[in-house]
Every structure is written in C-alpha cells, then in structure tokens.
Amino acid sequence: MNFQGIMKKNMLFHARKYISIYIVYALIVTLLFLFASLLYNEAIIQTLKPSYYQNLQLALGMVVAFSVLFITYAAVSFLKYRGQELGTYITLGMTSKQVIRLLSFEQLMITGISLATGLLAGIVFGKLFYLGFQQFIRIPELTFQLNTASFSITIAIFLSIMMVTFFLSALYIKRLALVQLIRAKTLKDATKGSYLLGFISILLFVGSLWVVPYAMENRHETLLKIAIALTLLTPYFMIGAGLLVMKRIMKIFPLFYQRLMLTLSNVTHRLRAFQTTLYLVMIMLGGSIVFIGLAYVLYASTEEMNDASNPASYMYVTSKDWQGLDEQSETFDFVVDNYARQIQGEWGKPLDIIVVSKTQYENYMHEKITTPALIRNDKELKPFKTPIKWNGTVLKDVQHLSRAVTNSSLFGYNIQEILVVDDPSIYQGDIFTVHKLGHKVSKAEALAYEEKLKSINKVDQIPSQYEPASKELELESDFQRTGLALFIASFIGLLFVLASGIVLFYKVLSDLPAQKEYMQSLERIGLRRREKKQLIRNELRILFFTPFFLSVMLVSYYFYLFFHRFPNTWDYMQKLGLVVIVFFVIQFIFYSYSRVRCEWETNL
Incomplete structure (x- = not known):
C-alpha cells in the first residue's frame, strides 16, 4: 500500500474523531456567510444610518477575530488528543514531513467539506436568519439575497484562517519531541493551590463587592476601577482555593466526603489545569451574558424608554x-x-x-x-x-x-x-x-413638518440645536438602534458560548486517555461500572457548571447595580433571568454531549 492509500484509510478509520472539529468549522462558515450577506444587502445599506452600518462592519471584524482564536484552539487541542496516534506513525518510520503531509490531506478534506456544508447551511437557513434580523431592526421589505461578495468574503476569510491554523499545527508537530508527542494527551498539570492566597482572594473579592457601590455613589473613579478589576481577577484564585477548602470541609462529614472523595482528589490533583479552564470559561460566559442581557433589556424596553424620554408627540x-x-x-x-x-x-x-x-x-x-x-x-x-x-x-x-x-x-x-x-x-x-x-403627530406629519421648517428657514439641513423631536421618528430609530445592538450582541454572545463549549469539550477530550487509565485503575480496586459513571459525571458537573454559576452571580450583581436607580429594576432582572435560563440550557447540552462522549470513550 502506498502513502496515499494510508492517508485515505486513516481518514476513513478515524472519521468519527473528525466530527467535532468538522462541526466547529462548518458552524463558523455558516456564521461568517450569514453575517457577510447582511453587509452586502442593498436594503440594509440604504436603510441603516451610517453609524449603525459601521457597527455592523465592526461586529464582522469581531466575528473574524473570534473565529481565528477558537478555530486555532480547537485545531491544536485536536492534535493534542491525537498525539499518541501521530507519535506511533513516527515510531513506525514516518518522518515529520510525512506526518505533516498526512495532516495537510486531512485538513484539506475537512476544510472542503466544512466550507461546502457551511455555505449550504447558510443558504438553507438564510431566510429564517433574515426573518429574525427583520424582527430586530424592523426594516420593511428586507429579503435574503445571494450575491458574489458574500460568498467571496466568506471563502477568503475562512481559507485564510485555515492556512494560519495549518501553519501553527505544522509548527506544533515539528517542535514537539517524539516522547512529548506520544504523551501529549496524557500530560497534566499537578500543582498545589495556596490556602493563604485563596483566603486573601476571598477577602479581597468580598471587600471589592462592597467598595463598588460605595465608589459609584461617591464618584471615586480610581477606586471604582480598582474594585471592579479585583472582582474580575480574584475569582481565578478563589476557584482553586474553593476546591481545596471544599475538600477540607467535607472531611468533617465522613459519609458525604467518601461519596465525593475520588472526584475531589482527582480534581485537586490537577488543580492548576482546572483552575485556568474554569476561570477562562467563567469570563467568556459572563461576557456573553452581559452582552445579550443588556441588549435584550434595552430592546424589550424600547417603547417604555421612548415614552419616558418623549412626554410630547x-x-x-x-x-x-x-x-x-x-x-x-x-x-x-x-x-x-x-x-x-x-x-x-x-x-x-x-x-x-x-x-x-x-x-x-x-x-x-x-x-x-x-x-x-x-x-x-x-x-x-x-x-x-x-x-x-x-x-x-x-x-x-x-x-x-x-x-x-x-x-x-x-x-x-x-x-x-x-x-x-x-x-x-x-x-x-x-x-x-x-x-x-x-x-399626536404621525411619522408622515413629522416628516412633512421637517420639510416645512427647512422651507421656512431656507436651509437644506436643520442645525442640530433646532432639530425637532418627534416621538414616532425616534421610536423607529430607537428600534433600529436597540435591535441592531441585540442582534450583534446575540451574535457575539453566541461566539462566546461556543468558545466556552469548545474549551470545555476539548478539555474533556484531551483528558480522555488519562481518564481511561484512571478508570482501569479504579476497576482494579473494585469500583463497579455505575460508580465509575457517577465519578465521571461529578467531575464534568464541576467543570461545566462551576464557571456558569460564578458568572451568573457576578453578572447579576453588576446588573442590579447598573439598574437599581430605575423604578422597574426587577423587571430588568427578570429579563436577565430569561437570558440566564437560555444559557443554562445551552451549557447543559454541552455537558450532556461531553458526558456521553466521555462515557463512550472510556467504555462505560
């Protein structure tokens, strides 16, 4: 069998492994295509204000930046997961150049399939996507249009990202020693957490939560910035200390501790790796909840705010x-x-x-x-x-x-x-x-009055200080502004959620070989299948839901501070609650998929 035959057989044999990376790539292509189609839609170009259209362009730039970061992360994590397989090829006589050639063939196939299916999904779901966008922005006669520019920019951006990703993957293979490559997916961080540092972090965190409203009330800008920074940074150390403290507290209750002893021991053994992952996911989830929560509150309250800011028609x-x-x-x-x-x-x-x-x-x-x-x-x-x-x-x-x-x-x-x-x-x-x-002055009357004022004063453009204030015209503009903000926030927030899911999923994936060995060790000491399943589920719950609840707690605190001066504060908090529920469902889906994959890989 020649080398090309080996590449094809390898691709078919490991097809199931490529599903997760394919889904990531195809989803990114779909999002890029749908967003690009908005930028080149004539109705949007003609209807949106220039500043709003620039915001749409800026959002595309953010989408591209996130795509680069997380496609690269997914690709490198996938390589780490396959480290033993690639190391075996080298021990059987393959050179690094041939391994890179093998990877290039796989990358080419996955890229082509992802690009084709991603574009197809964008075309199929385009009308539904535009229907949702029209509900947000309220642009009449907005239709989904296929144009060359949308395809061109999507293909160009995606292929550029894939070229960068392949270059980094090749660099990873060349620089990693054979032993490191074989053991890449089983290497762990095994560092100790500091009780003292964790205790100090908890004190600083609680203190900064008290200082933030005090600084806001008294307008201490420097103090406010320091307090906000501490509330965002100290959870990193609190997460690690929390696992250690939880383990120590549970020792007081022997029956309860024995049920979770293996879970806590395994998690604390790899404290640094879990600590970094949990903190990173907490920040990403918190950012997405803030983006979407604020935008949703503003959009849902548009008419109410328009009434409050416009007492006259x-x-x-x-x-x-x-x-x-x-x-x-x-x-x-x-x-x-x-x-x-x-x-x-x-x-x-x-x-x-x-x-x-x-x-x-x-x-x-x-x-x-x-x-x-x-x-x-x-x-x-x-x-x-x-x-x-x-x-x-x-x-x-x-x-x-x-x-x-x-x-x-x-x-x-x-x-x-x-x-x-x-x-x-x-x-x-x-x-x-x-x-x-x-x-009451209608939109048509307001536009007629504006033309009349221009005519009376013999000008082509009304000066800003004499610009009339029409409640109906402002309501239309407000819906465009808040609708676009909600759309962009939802789009960026979705990327944050996907990013956090990718980070967590590949964390689980890269730990699977070590998890297999760990399960085999537990089997030797008499643990039953049901007990091993429960152990895996406990670890995954810590991994997936600890950052979620920490981010919800922190976001809810700042959300209340931001809106507590408004008379309908609790209405806004309820709207945030709806966003949190949606995020919980998404996080639960990621958890369920990772749990099934982990149990399947460990033969449970």
Missing part, C-alpha cells in the same frame, strides 16, 4: 434666528447660562444649563414649585443632589426634582437639567422658545 425650538410652524402650541422661553456643582468639597468646572423663570415654568407644567429649583429632565431618574453655584452665588434651599419637561433629544440633547429661578430679568441676550404641539 412633537416638539421644536425657535429663536430670533430660527422660525417655527404656524401650528398652535404650548411654549416657554429659556436662556443658556453656566452653573457649577460642588463634589467632594470642590467646585467643578462651569457647565451649560437651561434657565427658565418660575412663572413660565409653572404655566407650562401646570404645577407650583418653590425656587430655586433644579429639574432633572427625566422623571424616571432620581435627581443628583449637590450644592449649586449660579452667577457666582451659592444657591440656598435648592429644590431638586425629576420631571419630564421636554423630549430628551430636543435642543441637541442639551436640556438635561433645567434651573428654575424667580427672576424675570434672566431673559436677556439669546432667548429660545420651546414649542409643544398638543395633538
């Missing part, structure tokens, strides 16, 4: 330099002035603020207030109470209120706060007037 601003509409409206005048806040005993830099007289404010809002009053132009947010200085004088007995006075985007988003004073003489210099139309 249509508003605009006029001045001596800008004329308005003939429509009847409610109005109030304001001027732009400077004020300063005192934070931590020091006066900040002067900031622009809208100043309104008490009479005009009360007539417009139909409520009586005491002055001076600082109004936060958002009824959903609590006022930020600090000493105020205006016109060189520190204001006494300032009333801090939260009210929806104008649409948030009015006057170029510069009406964030309003200072109300009982002083009609403020109206000097440049005076602006806010107009609020009393009836």
Whole structure:
C-alpha cells in the first residue's frame, strides 16, 4: 500500500474523531456567510444610518477575530488528543514531513467539506436568519439575497484562517519531541493551590463587592476601577482555593466526603489545569451574558424608554434666528447660562444649563414649585443632589426634582437639567422658545413638518440645536438602534458560548486517555461500572457548571447595580433571568454531549 492509500484509510478509520472539529468549522462558515450577506444587502445599506452600518462592519471584524482564536484552539487541542496516534506513525518510520503531509490531506478534506456544508447551511437557513434580523431592526421589505461578495468574503476569510491554523499545527508537530508527542494527551498539570492566597482572594473579592457601590455613589473613579478589576481577577484564585477548602470541609462529614472523595482528589490533583479552564470559561460566559442581557433589556424596553424620554408627540425650538410652524402650541422661553456643582468639597468646572423663570415654568407644567429649583429632565431618574453655584452665588434651599419637561433629544440633547429661578430679568441676550404641539403627530406629519421648517428657514439641513423631536421618528430609530445592538450582541454572545463549549469539550477530550487509565485503575480496586459513571459525571458537573454559576452571580450583581436607580429594576432582572435560563440550557447540552462522549470513550 502506498502513502496515499494510508492517508485515505486513516481518514476513513478515524472519521468519527473528525466530527467535532468538522462541526466547529462548518458552524463558523455558516456564521461568517450569514453575517457577510447582511453587509452586502442593498436594503440594509440604504436603510441603516451610517453609524449603525459601521457597527455592523465592526461586529464582522469581531466575528473574524473570534473565529481565528477558537478555530486555532480547537485545531491544536485536536492534535493534542491525537498525539499518541501521530507519535506511533513516527515510531513506525514516518518522518515529520510525512506526518505533516498526512495532516495537510486531512485538513484539506475537512476544510472542503466544512466550507461546502457551511455555505449550504447558510443558504438553507438564510431566510429564517433574515426573518429574525427583520424582527430586530424592523426594516420593511428586507429579503435574503445571494450575491458574489458574500460568498467571496466568506471563502477568503475562512481559507485564510485555515492556512494560519495549518501553519501553527505544522509548527506544533515539528517542535514537539517524539516522547512529548506520544504523551501529549496524557500530560497534566499537578500543582498545589495556596490556602493563604485563596483566603486573601476571598477577602479581597468580598471587600471589592462592597467598595463598588460605595465608589459609584461617591464618584471615586480610581477606586471604582480598582474594585471592579479585583472582582474580575480574584475569582481565578478563589476557584482553586474553593476546591481545596471544599475538600477540607467535607472531611468533617465522613459519609458525604467518601461519596465525593475520588472526584475531589482527582480534581485537586490537577488543580492548576482546572483552575485556568474554569476561570477562562467563567469570563467568556459572563461576557456573553452581559452582552445579550443588556441588549435584550434595552430592546424589550424600547417603547417604555421612548415614552419616558418623549412626554410630547412633537416638539421644536425657535429663536430670533430660527422660525417655527404656524401650528398652535404650548411654549416657554429659556436662556443658556453656566452653573457649577460642588463634589467632594470642590467646585467643578462651569457647565451649560437651561434657565427658565418660575412663572413660565409653572404655566407650562401646570404645577407650583418653590425656587430655586433644579429639574432633572427625566422623571424616571432620581435627581443628583449637590450644592449649586449660579452667577457666582451659592444657591440656598435648592429644590431638586425629576420631571419630564421636554423630549430628551430636543435642543441637541442639551436640556438635561433645567434651573428654575424667580427672576424675570434672566431673559436677556439669546432667548429660545420651546414649542409643544398638543395633538399626536404621525411619522408622515413629522416628516412633512421637517420639510416645512427647512422651507421656512431656507436651509437644506436643520442645525442640530433646532432639530425637532418627534416621538414616532425616534421610536423607529430607537428600534433600529436597540435591535441592531441585540442582534450583534446575540451574535457575539453566541461566539462566546461556543468558545466556552469548545474549551470545555476539548478539555474533556484531551483528558480522555488519562481518564481511561484512571478508570482501569479504579476497576482494579473494585469500583463497579455505575460508580465509575457517577465519578465521571461529578467531575464534568464541576467543570461545566462551576464557571456558569460564578458568572451568573457576578453578572447579576453588576446588573442590579447598573439598574437599581430605575423604578422597574426587577423587571430588568427578570429579563436577565430569561437570558440566564437560555444559557443554562445551552451549557447543559454541552455537558450532556461531553458526558456521553466521555462515557463512550472510556467504555462505560
């Protein structure tokens, strides 16, 4: 039999081993193709704002970066799993060059099949993918289009990644000694964890959880950054210490300890390898939950937030330099002035603020207030109470209120706060007037009003400070913005989840030869088949669910801190809960597949 025949027989004999790596490659091709088809869809190019389209391009760049990292990781891990097989070929007389040639044939076959099936899957599921995208972005008449550019960019990116991967694989084979190659898949890290380091890490972690809200409340930026960094870094050491501490605590309960003794002993023996893997997966899962959780909350709350930020259907601003509409409206005048806040005993830099007289404010809002009053132009947010200085004088007995006075985007988003004073003489210099139309203005009417304002003022483009605020137009734009954010976050989050699954699966896969030897040793001391199965399942549960629950705990904490000032905080937490449930199901699927594969490989 010649060498080509050996390559073909080897490929067919080990076909089952290639399934996992093939699935990874084909899935990456499908994702790249679907994403590329969006970038070259004419309806998307014409409808999305340039900034939104740039975000889509940036997301593709992130997808490519993740593809490079995790295809490379999967390929090298797969080589490690096959180390004994490749080492055997060398002992039988094959040179490293021939082994690399064998790998190149396998890589070529897997790449070709993955590329073909990945593109086919992209074509088959393209309409469903576009249907989901249309629900997010709400672009009318969006259809799935096949174009040359989508195929070209997908093939070019994927083949480039595979060339880099093959180069790294060849380098791995050349640099690894024969003995290392044969034992590559059985080598373990066997290092001891530090109780002292773990105990200090736990103290720092708990302390930083307390410091974060304190620093946020008092605006200590440096302290906040340090505390956040500690909450993210200390779990690495806590994971290792946790396994050791758990083992020591369980020794107090002999019956319970004996049930898990073998599991804990095996895990703690390879503490460093498990510790690094668990921490890496925790970060990836936490990142994906944050991406998708925040985006989902924003998308699900789009209409609610639009209502809160737009108390009127249509508003605009006029001045001596800008004329308005003939429509009847409610109005109030304001001027732009400077004020300063005192934070931590020091006066900040002067900031622009809208100043309104008490009479005009009360007539417009139909409520009586005491002055001076600082109004936060958002009824959903609590006022930020600090000493105020205006016109060189520190204001006494300032009333801090939260009210929806104008649409948030009015006057170029510069009406964030309003200072109300009982002083009609403020109206000097440049005076602006806010107009609020009393009836509901549709999208068509809003567009017509914009054209009318351009015509009256003889301009082609309305200046940003005079841009009218239409609730209907902003709702459409908000859905595009939050929908695109949710789509991109889901896409990137999916890659994070796949990456964590790949890391965990190949961790299990690379440990299988050692696991076989371990199971044989346990069989010699009398362990039954059912007990060995239970041992494997216990180890896999630690591997798959410890990082999941740690990431959920940390993300939930920061999620609550981020939204706790909002009146409907628990609604947002419930939306995060839905995302967590979906992630748990995905993680359970990875766990179940790895468990079945591990039991099959160890003949259980």
